[in-house]
Amino acid sequence: MKLGFEESQAIYDSGSQNAQALTEHWLHTTAFCPGCGHSNLSRFPNNSPVADFFCSACGEQFELKSQKTKFGAKIVDGAYHTMIERLNGPDNPNLLLMNYERDSGVANLIVVPKQFFAPEIIEERKPLSKNARRAGWVGCNILFRQIPESGKIFIVKDRVPQSPASVREQWRRNLFLREEPTGARGWLLTVMKCVELLGKAEFSLDEVYASEAYIRRIYPENRHIREKIRQQLQVLRDAGFLDFLGRGRYRLRK
Numbered sequence: 065m066k067l068g069f070e071e072s073q074a075i076y077d078s079g080s081q082n083a084q085a086l087t088e089h090w091l092h093t094t095a096f097c098p099g100c101g102h103s104n105l106s107r108f109p110n111n112s113p114v115a116d117f118f119c120s121a122c123g124e125q126f127e128l129k130s131q132k133t134k135f136g137a138k139i140v141d142g143a144y145h146t147m148i149e150r151l152n153g154p155d156n157p158n159l160l161l162m163n164y165e166r167d168s169g170v171a172n173l174i175v176v177p178k179q180f181f182a183p184e185i186i187e188e189r190k191p192l193s194k195n196a197r198r199a200g201w202v203g204c205n206i207l208f209r210q211i212p213e214s215g216k217i218f219i220v221k222d223r224v225p226q227s228p229a230s231v232r233e234q235w236r237r238n239l240f241l242r243e244e245p246t247g248a249r250g251w252l253l254t255v256m257k258c259v260e261l262l263g264k265a266e267f268s269l270d271e272v273y274a275s276e277a278y279i280r281r282i283y284p285e286n287r288h289i290r291e292k293i294r295q296q297l298q299v300l301r302d303a304g305f306l307d308f309l310g311r312g313r314y315r316l317r318k
């Protein structure tokens with residue numbers, strides 16, 4: 065996989081519009097589909113309402129966001145209500161996040177599969193002030209840090225292209241989340257995140273309970289957090305994400 069951009073520096077220098085054209089062209093000609101490994105992603109016509117790219121082999125849709133700096137804790141996105149509606153609709157795209165460097169091209173390319181989006185990770189922003197051109201308009205942030213690491217699949221990491229087979233394996237491992245209704249998915253993602261934060265292949269229920277304070281910040285009204293944790297661990301077991309070892313101990317599946 066060639067990471068550099070094809071076009072001349074002169075075009076690159078002439079503005080963000082062209083930077084977008086370069087990153088989109090790179091994706092179209094160089095990236096593979098993380099879902100099925102197909103060697104080409106097709107572009108939707110410009111200004112399609114939702115997605116930018118699709119795979120002609122498996123039909124997965126992708127939205128691309130690219131920027132020079134690495135993505136931080138939050139990613140600014142469009143209108144809040146449109147985003148929430150999209151989460152419940154059938155055509156919510158997977159998200160591709162690219163960060164690139166001026167001379168050397170793509171530094172990181174991450175795909176966040178669409179099932180990692182739940183209302184809990186969409187933050188409503190303050191309405192634009194009455195002096196703004198679009199007064200009252202409400203945008204949103206994607207709370208990127210809150211997404212489980214298993215939902216951040218690197219296609220290029222620190223300028224190293226990852227193997228299509230390992231990308232597809234990580235993709236496959238998380239497909240069970242698509243079976244969960246959008247409303248229930250937030251809890252599951254939250255508990256996955258807590259389990260990952262332990263950083264261990266084997267852990268105890270008490271260790272997961274230790275995340276109660278973190279979870280309470282997301283669900284301040286909930287009075288049954290421990291019960292919900294146990295329930296989500298069962299769903300994760302049934303999905304083959306982890307195994308119960310007995311006596312309140314668990315092991316992540318490889």
Ligand SMILES: [Zn+2]
Binds near residue numbers: 097098100123124
């Ligand atoms: Zn595909």
